[in-house]
Amino acid sequence: MTIYFFTADEKPYGCFCNFSLHGFELDGLWWHTSEHYYQAKKFTGTPHAETIRLAKTPAESAKLGHHLPHRNDWKKIKYDVMHKAVLRKFQTHGDIGKILLATGDQIIIQKDLGDYYWGCGKDGTGKNYLGKILMEVRANLRSVNSDKMVSLKKIENLNYLSR
Numbered sequence: 001m002t003i004y005f006f007t008a009d010e011k012p013y014g015c016f017c018n019f020s021l022h023g024f025e026l027d028g029l030w031w032h033t034s035e036h037y038y039q040a041k042k043f044t045g046t047p048h049a050e051t052i053r054l055a056k057t058p059a060e061s062a063k064l065g066h067h068l069p070h071r072n073d074w075k076k077i078k079y080d081v082m083h084k085a086v087l088r089k090f091q092t093h094g095d096i097g098k099i100l101l102a103t104g105d106q107i108i109i110q111k112d113l114g115d116y117y118w119g120c121g122k123d124g125t126g127k128n129y130l131g132k133i134l135m136e137v138r139a140n141l142r143s144v145n146s147d148k149m150v151s152l153k154k155i156e157n158l159n160y161l162s163r
């Protein structure tokens, strides 16, 4: 099955949306949402970055991010910026990490009809990079969890041997 998401209020996958209210600390600062982080990074080193970080809602941060002239290298770095934000969001909030892990190996698609980069676009030919990032983050969480299981098993074995 394929999982589609778009707005933050959908259950159970609204938490995949960057507008979902799951804050985190990153680069030494607190971010209300992954959207705030992503939009602010368009303006690193300028006062706009802080204005966007403090925006009251993710929609407001996006509005500001869309209307101001951003850094020249933005196209080159925006995928990595998004990846960093989404990874930290799911590392910070175990409850939504579980929702993401519970999707198994299903394809995740951001059904944004107007966005051919982060979403699938109107005709489904979009790159769906946000969906791809979510699947990468899912793989990361999975491997961290399996490492923890291996460590736990090692500790159990050591305890057994020392008896």
Ligand SMILES: Nc1nc(O)c(N)c(N[C@@H]2O[C@H](COP(=O)(O)O)[C@@H](O)[C@H]2O)n1
Residues within 6 Å of the ligand: 006, 007, 008, 017, 018, 019, 035, 038, 062, 065, 066, 110, 112, 115, 118, 130
């Ligand atoms: N839920 C939702 N509502 C909107 O109005 C949106 N535009 C999006 N898409 C998100 O917007 C960001 C794209 O920003 P740029 O166009 O690159 O500045 C990104 O977070 C999309 O997931 N989602």
